[in-house]
Amino acid sequence: MAILLDRERGLISLQTRNTEYQMKIDSRGVLLHLYYGGRIYGSDLSHTVCRMDRGFSGNPADIGATDRSYSLDVLPQEYSCFGAGDYRSTALAVEFADGSRACELRVQDCRIEPGLPVPEGLPAVHCKSEAAETLIVSLADPFSGLAAELQYGVLADRDVIVRAARILNRGETPFTLRKAASMHIDWQFGRFDQISFYGRHAMERMPQRQAVGHGRQSVGSVRGTSSHHYNPFSILCEPTATETAGLCFGASFLYSGEFLMETEMDAIGQTRWICGIHPDDFAWELRAGDSFQTPEVMLSCSTEGLGKLSRNFHAAIRDNVCRGAYAHRRRSVLINNWEATYFQFTGEKLVSLAEEAAGLGIELFVLDDGWFGKRDDDNSGLGDWFPNEKKLGCTLRELGERITATGMQFGLWFETESVSIDSDLCRAHPDWVVRVPGRAPTLSRNQLILDLSRKEVQDYLIERMSAILSDAPISYVKWDLNRSLCDKFSAALDAKHQGEFAHRYELGLYRVLETLTARFPALLIEGCSGGGGRFDAGMLYYTPQIWCSDNTDAISRLAIQYGTSFGYPVSTMGAHVSAVPNHQTGRVTPFATRGCVAMAGTFGYELDITKLSDEEKAEIRSQIAAFHKHYELIQYGDYYRLSAATEPCVIWEFADPAGEKALISAVSRLVEANSAPIHFCVQGLQPQSLYRVAIRPAGGGEDDTRILEGLSGAALQCGGLTLTPEAKEYFAWEIEIDRESGKE
Ligand code: GLA
Numbered sequence: 001m002a003i004l005l006d007r008e009r010g011l012i013s014l015q016t017r018n019t020e021y022q023m024k025i026d027s028r029g030v031l032l033h034l035y036y037g038g039r040i041y042g043s044d045l046s047h048t049v050c051r052m053d054r055g056f057s058g059n060p061a062d063i064g065a066t067d068r069s070y071s072l073d074v075l076p077q078e079y080s081c082f083g084a085g086d087y088r089s090t091a092l093a094v095e096f097a098d099g100s101r102a103c104e105l106r107v108q109d110c111r112i113e114p115g116l117p118v119p120e121g122l123p124a125v126h127c128k129s130e131a132a133e134t135l136i137v138s139l140a141d142p143f144s145g146l147a148a149e150l151q152y153g154v155l156a157d158r159d160v161i162v163r164a165a166r167i168l169n170r171g172e173t174p175f176t177l178r179k180a181a182s183m184h185i186d187w188q189f190g191r192f193d194q195i196s197f198y199g200r201h202a203m204e205r206m207p208q209r210q211a212v213g214h215g216r217q218s219v220g221s222v223r224g225t226s227s228h229h230y231n232p233f234s235i236l237c238e239p240t241a242t243e244t245a246g247l248c249f250g251a252s253f254l255y256s257g258e259f260l261m262e263t264e265m266d267a268i269g270q271t272r273w274i275c276g277i278h279p280d281d282f283a284w285e286l287r288a289g290d291s292f293q294t295p296e297v298m299l300s301c302s303t304e305g306l307g308k309l310s311r312n313f314h315a316a317i318r319d320n321v322c323r324g325a326y327a328h329r330r331r332s333v334l335i336n337n338w339e340a341t342y343f344q345f346t347g348e349k350l351v352s353l354a355e356e357a358a359g360l361g362i363e364l365f366v367l368d369d370g371w372f373g374k375r376d377d378d379n380s381g382l383g384d385w386f387p388n389e390k391k392l393g394c395t396l397r398e399l400g401e402r403i404t405a406t407g408m409q410f411g412l413w414f415e416t417e418s419v420s421i422d423s424d425l426c427r428a429h430p431d432w433v434v435r436v437p438g439r440a441p442t443l444s445r446n447q448l449i450l451d452l453s454r455k456e457v458q459d460y461l462i463e464r465m466s467a468i469l470s471d472a473p474i475s476y477v478k479w480d481l482n483r484s485l486c487d488k489f490s491a492a493l494d495a496k497h498q499g500e501f502a503h504r505y506e507l508g509l510y511r512v513l514e515t516l517t518a519r520f521p522a523l524l525i526e527g528c529s530g531g532g533g534r535f536d537a538g539m540l541y542y543t544p545q546i547w548c549s550d551n552t553d554a555i556s557r558l559a560i561q562y563g564t565s566f567g568y569p570v571s572t573m574g575a576h577v578s579a580v581p582n583h584q585t586g587r588v589t590p591f592a593t594r595g596c597v598a599m600a601g602t603f604g605y606e607l608d609i610t611k612l613s614d615e616e617k618a619e620i621r622s623q624i625a626a627f628h629k630h631y632e633l634i635q636y637g638d639y640y641r642l643s644a645a646t647e648p649c650v651i652w653e654f655a656d657p658a659g660e661k662a663l664i665s666a667v668s669r670l671v672e673a674n675s676a677p678i679h680f681c682v683q684g685l686q687p688q689s690l691y692r693v694a695i696r697p698a699g700g701g702e703d704d705t706r707i708l709e710g711l712s713g714a715a716l717q718c719g720g721l722t723l724t725p726e727a728k729e730y731f732a733w734e735i736e737i738d739r740e741s742g743k744e
Pocket residue numbers: 338368369378413480482528529530531547549550
């Protein structure tokens with residue numbers, strides 16, 4: 001049983017395979033947080049709640065006259081409210097019609113439902129209904145019509161709890177939500193480190209680990225997208241937690257817009273963790289009878305370190321977030337023309353790239369930016385989604401047919417949400433553009449954003465894209481967005497409701513994506529926002545892979561993919577082999593190393609393949625063969641970080657869940673003379689089974705391979721393996737480990 005509900009004691013335990021989450025409804029109906037961690041088998045932990053009279057921590061009138069030890073200022077709660085005596089950062093903040101702000105939520109009822117909630121119009125964690133249960137706690141403010149439902153979906157086998165909240169107006173008068181978080185947890189005890197992921201364009205998701213200290217710390221975005229700058233996934237862990245040991249918690253927000261993840265340690269060392277829509281640019285009016293559904297947060301806990309926590313998220317994102325035909329279908333090895341040609345191409349050039357690529361075993365040709373409107377650079381044309389037949393030398397359908405005739409699939413780039421000032425669309429519909437009337441807008445890449453909060457804009461984009469997708473043989477779309485939002489304002493909202501714009505934009509985007517994915521179920525959409533500027537679990541619900549970064553340099557990618565791997569599986573990370581010197585860093589890396597790094601992703605190429613040497617073309621053939629050979633292991637195996645990305649040699653492993661085989665990649669970031677041996681311990685093997693180990697340079701053949709036989713899983717896991725450093729820049733190794741059949 002996943003959810004234990006003891007109504008008499010007001011005790012609620014959410015149990016998963018390895019973890020437990022406990023709450024208690026106190027004598028006043030306040031929902032307290034008691035515990036989150038390894039299994040405690042339903043034992044009541046309310047004895048751990050310490051109450052004492054604390055100066056300047058006020059007491060509610062209904063209890064305070066007799067009991068000064070009861071204060072919302074210090075009680076560990078499940079969903080705290082602003083204004084009535086809790087001075088910490090809160091989950092909920094409202095403004096009533098009379099301008100007052102104080103509110104409090106008390107439990108009215110609890111119920112358990114099969115399956116997981118399906119929040120309308122939002123991405124959602126999903127599963128077969130027998131695999132999950134949901135607890136719904138109904139709460140109300142005793143002094144107003146404000147009510148709430150806290151939703152806790154329990155995916156027991158995944159060690160995942162999905163949290164969200166619905167705020168309701170059951171009264172007569174409207175009120176405005178100023179903040180409505182999706183997740184809120186209070187820990188009375190314990191010290192934590194927070195690991196969050198910061199970045200910038202072309203260098204996304206760099207981990208930062210720091211102790212949670214007194215006061216409020218936060219990461220978030222007010223850019224209209226989840227952003228390159230902070231990712232809506234973060235971790236709290238014991239200060240001693242490592243990859244393989246320690247208690248850790250992860251929160252992944254299924255939302256692609258403005259978010260805030262806050263930690264706060266209060267005066268007596270308690271830690272609060274909140275995640276939700278960013279309140280800075282948010283205000284949502286709830287009229288009588290209205291409700292507001294927050295997006296979901298996927299929580300997981302590991303008592304075995306960060307590696308296990310990541311694997312929990314990998315499995316849940318692969319199986320319970322990604323959807324559609326491609327969630328589990330083998331993705332094609334692709335070639336994208338962007339870094340090969342940028343805007344300067346002809347139809348003939350594209351076909352020549354496709355023909356060459358098809359001959360080498362590449363399966364999908366992606367035509368990037370520049371195929372539509374007046375678009376020979378990035379100053380014009382966005383929004384004019386009509387093929388430029390003059391540039392292509394034929395219709396888009398004819399081009400698609402020429403490409404599919406080579407045996408490849410055909411894919412196309414769109415930047416649906418944007419519009420160039422110099423475009424027919426912008427000239428025809430100036431009110432469809434996001435900008436403040438009477439104020440010069442902020443440009444970025446010389447473009448503006450379309451007001452996706454408006455249904456007519458959504459409908460236009462759905463129909464325009466549908467027309468193109470139906471006309472040409474297109475099986476893949478790259479869905480890009482190349483600026484952050486600002487000057488937020490919708491011509492369709494009145495002054496009182498402008499605070500709803502950013503979330504309404506997000507709902508509009510999700511409606512467009514939902515409609516197109518339903519209309520074109522065989523289409524694979526790869527998300528992108530100037531690389532990984534919108535790499536979040538919300539987008540992954542619609543686009544099961546996302547272009548990880550505009551930085552294609554293999555050495556930069558070691559860090560980017562390492563950071564991304566904390567919260568997201570390899571099957572979601574778009575990664576390509578590109579030309580050297582690399583276009584973003586100028587670095588020259590071996591072809592084999594570039595293949596090795598791109599293979600820890602969805603794998604593809606992005607370079608002028610017609611300019612490669614015969615030797616490099618042969619390498620492409622063998623890289624593709626290796627990718628096919630190891631596909632299941634790479635995309636669905638258990639992923640282990642065997643080193644940090646800051647080590648001189650970065651090492652990672654894919655092991656099949658049964659421990660039958662493993663594939664390890666190691667890339668030297670830094671060569672030094674006379675350096676120490678490279679040593680690492682394998683993970684995920686059966687301790688008593690014997691294994692054969694083949695160590696070779698990445699892309700190397702049998703002649704270069706060193707074989708070790710008869711090594712027990714325990715020996716490989718405890719004693720490890722050693723690589724001899726090579727005096728070669730950016731050298732890469734691959735290590736195949738196979739269980740020796742018949743031997744124990
Ligand atoms: C963004 C993408 C790139 C490419 C360009 C095209 O930067 O991340 O991969 O598609 O746009 O303009």
